[in-house]
Amino acid sequence: MRLVLSLALAALIGLLAPSVASAADVAHGEQVFSSNCAACHMGGGNVVNAQRTLKQEDLQAYLANYGDGHEEAIAYQVTNGKNGMAAFGTRLSADEIADVAAYVEAQAARGWA
Template sequence: MRIILLILLFAIALLFFIFISPAQAAETSDAAKIFNSNCAACHIGGGNILIAEKTLKKEALQKYLKNYNTDSMAAIIHQIQNGKNAMPAFKSKLSEDEIIQVAAYVFQKAEQGW
């Protein structure tokens, strides 16, 4: 099962990178690049390939992230830094600035409806 999941993740990532046009690649923000490199394998399009209901859509963030309704950015930053359950922690993989950029990107995309 694990091998099938890894193959599926690899195939999704490969298709994602193959079908990005040069124009789109030039327009991609640093935050989007960081997200695509570190998060999109599991959260492509704001979804969640491991736990379907725990997406990055606003309703799911409100439901599953502690304190999201009082301080959205802090809640997203905390989740990125520390991870939880199947999600790994990124505080040792990404710089503080990169974490803030990704958190802002996730918040913005959630607000826009992915």
């Protein structure tokens, strides 16, 4: 009986561990943003196209599928780029992109204040 319970517990931990490990890290996202994004997007702005900032209303207006999944839409943009924005999918890991997307969304929700 102990063996069955131990195996069940191990399986449950194995199922839960990836979701805990894959949770976005906003603090790390801030570091990634500072190193890779701030040159063009300092304070949530946009030096290439001043009308397409990282403020929530602009993200809603200009990012495809932002209304369906904010962080996923941001991660897609970071990964693939578009128009004047470079693609970072080959420069940043998937975890770094998820973290920076979480940071951008958190800042957008606070109005970049």
